[in-house]
Amino acid sequence: MAMAIALSERGRGRTGGNPNVGCIIVKGGIIVGRGWTQPGGRPHAEAMALAQAGKAAKGADIYVTMEPCAHKSERGPTCADLVKDAAPARVIVATLDIDERTRRHGIDRLGDAGVSVSVGLLEQQAHRAMAGFFTRMEKGRPHVTLKLAMSLDGCIAMADGTSKWITGDRARAHAHLERARCDAILVGAGTVAADNPSLDVRLTGLEKRSPIPIVLGKAEIQDHWQEIAEPEAIAGLDNINWLLIEGGSATAASFLKANLVDRLLLYRAPILIGGGLQGIGDIGLGSLDAAHGQWTRLDRRDLGQDMLEIYERAA
Amino acid sequence: MAMAIALSERGRGRTGGNPNVGCIIVKGGIIVGRGWTQPGGRPHAEAMALAQAGKAAKGADIYVTMEPCAHKSERGPTCADLVKDAAPARVIVATLDIDERTRRHGIDRLGDAGVSVSVGLLEQQAHRAMAGFFTRMEKGRPHVTLKLAMSLDGCIAMADGTSKWITGDRARAHAHLERARCDAILVGAGTVAADNPSLDVRLTGLEKRSPIPIVLGKAEIQDHWQEIAEPEAIAGLDNINWLLIEGGSATAASFLKANLVDRLLLYRAPILIGGGLQGIGDIGLGSLDAAHGQWTRLDRRDLGQDMLEIYERAA
Structure with a gap:
């Protein structure tokens, strides 16, 4: 089996x-x-x-x-x-x-x-x-993975937005493999405006497995992109079982706040940035007690010098 | 041996x-x-x-x-x-x-x-x-460990400063054991003003091994505390081989900026805070390239649900 x-x-x-x-x-x-x-x-x-x-x-x-x-x-x-x-x-x-x-x-x-x-x-x-x-059948929406690539001190970019590169080759290749395992990738309008990301799979042999790019909010996008106005609108995405969220911090926060994240994919590089950009914005956490017991680690592994941790929402 | x-x-x-x-x-x-x-x-x-x-x-x-x-x-x-x-x-x-x-x-x-x-x-x-x-003999200052207790998204407290508790019992006990292995603990004046921490070792049998508390900057302190004006002043601390820095983010940043941190002690709890306080302030990083190759992981272990990682400065 x-x-x-x-x-x-x-x-x-x-x-x-x-x-x-x-x-x-x-x-x-x-x-x-x-x-x-x-x-x-x-x-x-x-x-x-x-x-x-x-x-x-x-x-x-x-x-x-x-x-x-x-x-x-x-x-x-x-x-x-x-x-x-x-x-x-x-x-x-x-x-x-x-x-x-x-x-x-x-x-x-x-x-x-x-x-x-x-x-x-x-x-x-x-x-x-x-x-x-199962998530689509049970909850009427895709299964959602939130991906973050961070420094040891939890920054996803320097204060000026520079994020190339925090993680190394192997971690980035793994992240592209995760892209290939999703039907769609979503980023916020701010990320589109700042980075104009292609969100494709850049792994030899897997180029054709690039997922559908989706933007949350209004942005100048190419024809093959889709657009949604709010996190809850993922319920209306047809035939999409697996959705990957790649940033930025406001988008990550909006999905977490709406309780729409099932899985965390955390890549962490052995560097310190100090005073950089955070991966997750305000999620309206009422107390630290409320933060506990929400996530269970499924996997942890080294990818070159970086570390990958995978968490899923606790039952 | x-x-x-x-x-x-x-x-x-x-x-x-x-x-x-x-x-x-x-x-x-x-x-x-x-x-x-x-x-x-x-x-x-x-x-x-x-x-x-x-x-x-x-x-x-x-x-x-x-x-x-x-x-x-x-x-x-x-x-x-x-x-x-x-x-x-x-x-x-x-x-x-x-x-x-x-x-x-x-x-x-x-x-x-x-x-x-x-x-x-x-x-x-x-x-x-x-x-x-060896550090004292070679560099004329104590060996410095920087400790951070963080969430998965790298926050050391909620936005309002609440940090009790991010990590669990076992991680906190380990952090107290690390205190007992140091001659002195240093925090910033801001931390003293906000938390008035006792910085003692609260482990049965090790109470008498509490290190000398030191504050960086001006603060209202008790008689047994010492005070230094800047990170470089640790060179003047007599008979102190091992120094532990416990916060806050400006203090951590000032020591990192001065290249005075030898070891990182990172406790990480399986929680998300979102938009909380960062552990390390601006360290004047010029580029991401400059951040790489600085730290080598010595150890990684689970402490209850939390994870401890220990890094030392790369040779």
Whole structure:
């Protein structure tokens, strides 16, 4: 299942309104099929893995990070039917779908056809890997990551705005990889005016995975940009599961204030700036007590001389 | 030698102008004597360890973090003589003394008496453990640690100055332990006016190890406080090897600007404050390039939910 979850990450940021599912088909200890939700959402992970496996899927074990879809679509047969017709021995599901049209119907259809089905293996990890979809279904908005690149003393730029560069090559490459894993990137109008950022993915081979640029507020933008007037308007962004916020401090603060940040991506360089610009403006914090217990660290790693910490909002 | 260095840490912050040396005497695989520089500087580590070992020191191996002293003092015989008279088989020294009155004389006196002497084992670690003494001898001022307790976004307080509490119990206890390892603590006049801090060690059993409080600038202070007018005046502090700076941001900036900070002690809590007070004011940084390459991380560890990072100035 861990492998299926890793595969699901390949689709992250490219599956439109669909969940980025991963699927592995195993027979006799050998992987006979691997699949992940393809760009735009089709084929689904199961369809791709089953196509690879062919007849080998019969009697096999299918690991899939989300319950196979059971609701009809113009875009092809349901995965529940595809899986059922392949006649596997077992289907191991990490998490149920949250879409009521499929929820439990997918596994029931398989169970009714005599396939052994289990649910819950690595559920939390799968949920996290597909958090964009779940957040959109549960909260009616994309999953939001706030990225900051800071000095040890928490500055994101010198007092005059200079921010090239705080972090080193490896941290910046990682930040571009995170861009490629998002459907859209948002910055504030002030950042557009000051930096005119391109917000594209500058990693060899991933140039085409550049997300949709979005500005919060009024700014002079190019045609392919989108514009929203307030943080809450992200609810109206179609087919965007994963949203990355890259600055500046007023924009970061407005999303935090609106309780619309799910994940923090903090890159920290071993430098002191002193009296520079802060990454986050006033978020209307009433007391220090209120600040505690909000964030849980998921990961911490070194990227060259810099450090990356990833936090998610505490449950 | 690692054990001798660990012992040397016991004296840290309490040996006045003397180095905090550690010493282990080993015979036949058994430790027969342990010593570390005692409060005020006497007895020296070697004298203490030799007193423990007694006749067992004859033919033993003596591990000592610094070359035994060879210059006469009114306070007793030199350690070089004491060691020589004990007739050990070998003396293993981590680092030479930097005091010209002893430098090389200590080991030469032992060598001349037929004792096998080696120098350099774990030298860097020993140097770091006695950095207060070395800094005072080399730079004519105490070794300076700057401590900051921050949020993830680099704030040391809310905008209204509230800073109780950013970090949790374990981080605060560790910070008090660090106080106990210093001869003196310095804060700015603004911090004194705002917080009237006691700067004592509030750890059971270590209350008597509270350092000398010092204020930078003019403030209403109690009798046992000292006062200095500018960062450079720390050169005039007598018998202080280890100095800890605890705030505020202008004080931190003034020491950094004067290039008088050797070590950073950064406690970071998993909270966001947003638009709070920064830990370090303007340090006159000319460019981001100039900020790089200045600090090397020595340690990183979790203290409860908080994280501690220790940096030292790059060589």
